[in-house]
Amino acid sequence: MSYFHHIRACNSHDFSGYLPFFVGTDRVGWVRHALASRLRQFTDAFEVEQDRISLAAASSDFDSRTEAMARVVAELVEEGTVPQLRDEYYPVTTGWGRPPLLKIDRVAVAHFGIRSYGLHINGFVRRADGIHLWVGKRAGDRKIAPGKLDNLVAGGQPIGLTLDENLVKEAHEEAGLSADAARQAVPVGVVSYLMENPAGLKPDTLFLYDLEVADDFVPRNTDGEVEHFMLWPLEEAARRVRETDDFKFNVNLVIVDFLMRHGYLKPDDAEYPDLAIGLRRAV
Structure with a gap:
């Protein structure tokens, strides 16, 4: 060693297994193809295209984005796709020191490839x-x-x-x-x-x-x-x-x-x- x-x-990673995850025009993460397929069912929260996944345009500010994400993550936890919530929240940003676009429970951060x-x-x-x-x-x-x-x-x-x-x-x-x-x-x-x-x-x-x-x-x-x-x-x-x-x-x-x-x-x-x-x- x-x-x-x-x-x-x-x-160690392979981007070919993921779709970029956008909030508006900003890429903030990466989502596995399997999870992206599941998120197609949440049409009020996500827009899934061939080359990207985005939060729905209706979620246009911090609170509405956070609510939409929390609602979906809670269902993913319920079905066992995501582990139990930690009740500790991380910011979703375009870079350190920049205003958060939304917040997400810590347990789901890697599922959405968020820094x-x-x-x-x-x-x-x-x-x-x-x-x-x-x-x-x-x-x-x-x-x-x-x-x-x-x-x-x-x-x-x-x-x-x-x-x-x-x-x-x-x-x-x-x-x-x-x-x-x-x-x-x-x-x-x-x-x-x-x-x-x-x-x-x-x-x-x-x-x-x-x-x-x-x-x-x-x-x-x-x-x-x-x-x-x-x-x-x-x-x-x-x-x-x-x-x-x-x-x-x-x-x-x-x-x-x-x-x-x-x-x-x-x-x-x-x-x-x-x-x-x-x-x-x-x-």
């Missing part, structure tokens, strides 16, 4: 023998990546919260950090990818933060998502990424970015240029 193995895995956003915090300690990275082991009952390894803090970006507000919320829930401690996290960039999963396409952008913590800091999970935390030498975290699939799929990308920025991976590494380009896929 290699570091680039994870970038390849997070960017979602999230944040990850690398929690680390500097010791005489080098950097040590906090690693969480996800609880076995998680619907996504149960038992996999994770960052100190990671979470999706819902509608209605600023990135700063979400940072504070996720840091408290996942690691027991105070608001003041969470705000010491330093923004260091993004990683992005487009992968196919059983639900559909996942175009994701993750905002990355580094948080240097004291040697005596011990994270405390409060929402049941993390089974326990471990503090690993950076070399061990790097080895696990390079040689295994022990980490949650996108966490591998976050750690590779950390390794590059902190000089563990150097420009003379054969994979370095491909890694630098591959961590930020614009789709």
Whole structure:
């Protein structure tokens, strides 16, 4: 295996199996042909053509679009096409910082191939023998990546919260950090990818933060998502990424970015240029 193995895995997809999904003149996602055929029956909500699927023209503002989408998703949940609603809503936009066109329950985001956003915090300690990275082991009952390894803090970006507000919320829930401690996290960039999963396409952008913590800091999970935390030498975290699939799929990308920025991976590494380009896929 290699570091680039994870970038390849997070960017495996085939557009031929999908129709582009439009709101008005804006493409906002991708829908599998099978789901598009099912959506033909919702003539008051969707217009399905040979080369695209669109929200019906009658849904012309945020509220009417959201209502139309929610009504269809609820029926898809009822028939088992989509899993149980999460009651957490993501914005549907044409890009970060732009006004949302509608909102959609998190569970249906990949079914419609909608770009979602999230944040990850690398929690680390500097010791005489080098950097040590906090690693969480996800609880076995998680619907996504149960038992996999994770960052100190990671979470999706819902509608209605600023990135700063979400940072504070996720840091408290996942690691027991105070608001003041969470705000010491330093923004260091993004990683992005487009992968196919059983639900559909996942175009994701993750905002990355580094948080240097004291040697005596011990994270405390409060929402049941993390089974326990471990503090690993950076070399061990790097080895696990390079040689295994022990980490949650996108966490591998976050750690590779950390390794590059902190000089563990150097420009003379054969994979370095491909890694630098591959961590930020614009789709």
